[in-house]
Amino acid sequence: MTIRRTLLLMGFFIAILFSQSDADEKARPLIVAHRGLLHHAPENTLANFRACLELRLGFEFDVERTKDGHLVCIHDSTVDRTTNGTGKVSDFTLTQIRELDAGSWFDPMFADEKVPTLEEVLKLVAEYKQHRVLIAVDLKTGGVEQEVVQLAKKHNVLGRLLFIGQTISDSNVRGRLKQASNQAETAVVANNTEEFPAALAATDADWVYFRYLPPKRQMEAVRNAGKRSFIAGATVAGNLPENWQHCAEVGLDAILTDYPLELRLSLISETR
Template identity: 30%
Template structure:
C-alpha cells in the first residue's frame, strides 16, 4: 500500500503558530508532502496569509484583515498567542511563501485556500494567480475554496492549475457542483470520505483530500477506505 500524502494544516499548527513561516518550515522539516494555508487581501490589496477574517484570535491586534494595510498587519505579533517564544512571528504574505518555495531543497506542494466565502475579496483570484505565475510553480500549487464561484473564476482565468472544492459534512451536492465549476478534486471531512458519496466521487474521477485528521486511528480507517491524502495539524505525528 502506498503511504498516504500528509499536508500540514496551516503549517505544523499543532505545535507552532498557524499560518506563519515558522509553522510552514517546521512542516517541511517534518517531511510533509504539502502544506495548507489561507489567503485574504489587506486594505492596500496585498495577498496575506491568515485564516480568520479578523486578526483578533491569532495576533495582538483587533479588527478585520481588510481594514488593515500590509504595514499595519506586519507590525502585529502573530505568535505569542501560542507561546512567548514565538513573539517574532508575523503574518506572511503569499509572495514571501512562494519565494520560500523556490529555495534549494524545498519541493513542498502548497494548497492555497481562497478565503472569500465570508468576505468577498474582489480580484483575489487574479492576484493569487499572478503571483504564482511570477514564480513559475503552478505545478506545485492547489487552489481551494468553499466558494464555488471563486473556483469557477479561477478556472476561467487559468484552465490548467489544480483546484479543489471544499465541502462540509456529507455534502450530497459535491460531485455535481465540482463537475459544474470544473474543479479537479473534492476537499472534505471524514464524514464525507466514509459515506456512500465518496464512491460517487471516485466514480466521477474526483480524488478526495480529507481535513482535518489528527488521530492515527482515524487516518488508518480512512486509508483502508481508499483515501490517500490528508490534512493534519500534526504532520510529524501522522508521518
C-alpha cells in the first residue's frame, strides 16, 4: 500500500470514527493491531504504537530480554529482520540494541526509529488513559512475569493489558502472572470446539482465547462464566470482513488482526 493511499485511508477512518457515539463504540469488539499498524509503519516501534493510540486502536507487542537483563519490544529472537543489525536479541546489551535502526527497513522516512524498551511502551499507553483500548502482551521469553507486572503497575496500565503468547498455553506462566498480581489479565487458548470446555473452566484465566470462529452458544457460556473473549489467528488476521462480522454478531470482546483500519471501517459500516 502506498503512503498516499495509507494517508487517505487513515483520514477517511478518522472522519467516520469521530461521527460514532460512545454507545456504538462500546457495542463493537475492541480492535487489537497485530504488532501495531504493521502495513503502515515499522512494527513494534513507538511511532507505530502512538499512531494506534491516536486512532483509538489497541495493539499487540512482543517482549524479549537483552544480554544485560533489560526488556525490549521486538517480535523475533534476532534483530535481523526488523533492524539493520544481525544476531540474537539476547546477545545485545540495551545500549547496543538501541544503536540499531529499526525503521529504515520499512521505509526511509522511519530512519533511526529505535527498538523500544517495555517501559517506554507502557509509559506511552499511560499517556492515553482516556481511550478505551486493549493492549495484548506477547511474552516471548520466560521468567519476566514479575518484572512486567510491576512495570505495568508503576505506570497504572495493568488493567488495560491482556497477557498472551506463552500465557495462553502454559499454566505456570499464568500462575506467575497471578502471583505477581491477581489483577493481571490472562487467557487460555481454545484451538477448536473440543478444547473450549477446558479453556472456559480454567480457574487461572480471565479470557478465552479463540483460534476459530466460535458459535453464539459458546459466547453465551463465556459471558455466563464472567469471562471475556479474544480471537486471533487465520480466521481474523487477514482482510476478512465476513469473519469479522461474525465475531461482532456473536459478541466477541476483542479481535487481533493484521488489518485493524479495515476492520474498524467494516465494523463502523455495519452500525451506520
